[in-house]
Amino acid sequence: MSCSCGGKAVINLRYAGKRLCKTCFIRLFEKRVKKTIRELYPVKRGDRLIVGLSGGKDSTVVLHMMAKLPLPPREIIAITIDEGIEGYRDKGLEAAKNIAKEYGVEHKVFRYKNEVGMSLDKIMEFSKEPACSHCGVLRRTLLNKAVKELGGDLLVTGHNLDDAVQSCFMNLIRNEPSKIASFIKQKETKGFVKRIKPLVSSPEKEVALYAMLHNMPIDSEECPYARFSLRAHVRKMINELEEKYPGTKFKIFQSMLNIKSEDDREFKLCEHCGSPSSGKICMFCKRKKQYKRYLTPQN
Ligand code: SF4
Ligand code: ZN
16 A cells, blocks of 8 residues: 555554655654644744653654754753663663764753652652652652753653543543643643643654654663553553544544633642642652651662
8 A cells, every 4th residue: 555645655544544655754743743833832042942851762753853843943951860760761861862962962860869869669669659650740840850950941741642642531530630731731830840742742653653764763661660550551441442443542632622621720839849839848848758768878
């Protein structure tokens, strides 16, 4: 089967009822990312973009896009969060370092161990909660901190369409509907850094194909804790729906954009660290206090 231009097809877009060759696919992919940036996340001249670079496909493709697309002149710094997951993050870190070098951008690493005194592996030795619930709090705080320290204007992450749709379902399951629309565009709150997700309308499979067609030296290792997460179940369910009803993910994404209800959560500033928080003390400071009980000189 071939592309309508006559070229050899590299992908079958079932949701659109067409097959595309390499050139036509790359053109469509880049056009969609440009449109997403233009409509949802405008970049201004001179913006300092802090790109979260894990070394995986999504963050590598988003770095590529921010470096290559014809956007206003901007500055780019890549950052990697090192959770301290043996056999996983070390490989990703190596890949991230090489990728940043290839794109000629400065690269910084921020570690859980430096912030809370121990790695995620260590936390999991005593935690009864899933790893991702620790990560959710720690990573968000470290990213905020990194962007502030580096004087960034925007935090750029590689979240794709699948991530967006999964988060929508997870927020429904957790009865947190106010977070559904804010996954795509968060309301501006004092103390929060502005986040942009240029791949948010690109299906994960297409991000992977784009990376492969560009021979990107990505790390494709999966986090060993991922399979225990709620996200893993939600992902399976949504992929089954998409398989049966092609276009489901785009339709859910459109619904997320159409949700008009404002994020009505009120934030104060944490009494300990000054970060935005729904209570007097933020989750990060609460976690830090919890970990302190288990700190030993060997951590
Ligand atoms: Fe952290 Fe969970 Fe992601 Fe692993 S899968 S890096 S534990 S959020
Ligand atoms: Zn705090």
